[in-house]
Amino acid sequence: MQVNKDGRHWRIGTAADVSWIAGHTTAGVSITTAIPPVFDAYATTYQTDQVTAAAYEQALVEDLTMHTADQP
Numbered sequence: 737m738q739v740n741k742d743g744r745h746w747r748i749g750t751a752a753d754v755s756w757i758a759g760h761t762t763a764g765v766s767i768t769t770a771i772p773p774v775f776d777a778y779a780t781t782y783q784t785d786q787v788t789a790a791a792y793e794q795a796l797v798e799d800l801t802m803h804t805a806d807q808p
Contacts, residue, residue, distance in 0.1 A: 737750050749757075760772035771778050783792040 737748055739746050739748055757772060760774065761770060762768050767778065767780055781796060783789060787795075
């Protein structure tokens with residue numbers, strides 16, 4: 737589904753997408769509570785107390801940029 741907000745077009749999920757995610761996740765504290773296990777390339781991150789939030793976010797964005805193809 738496409739919506740227009742702030743002058744940009746955004747793709748968002750439909751009720752069927754939400755239902756699929758809900759049917760493929762499990763209750764608990766693991767990553768599969770939010771992300772279906774069929775996605776084997778997901779990752780979690782955490783910030784240590786040794787760096788600022790800004791430094792952590794910058795490092796994360798740089799790492800993602802290095803491993804992600806250009807997007808519009």
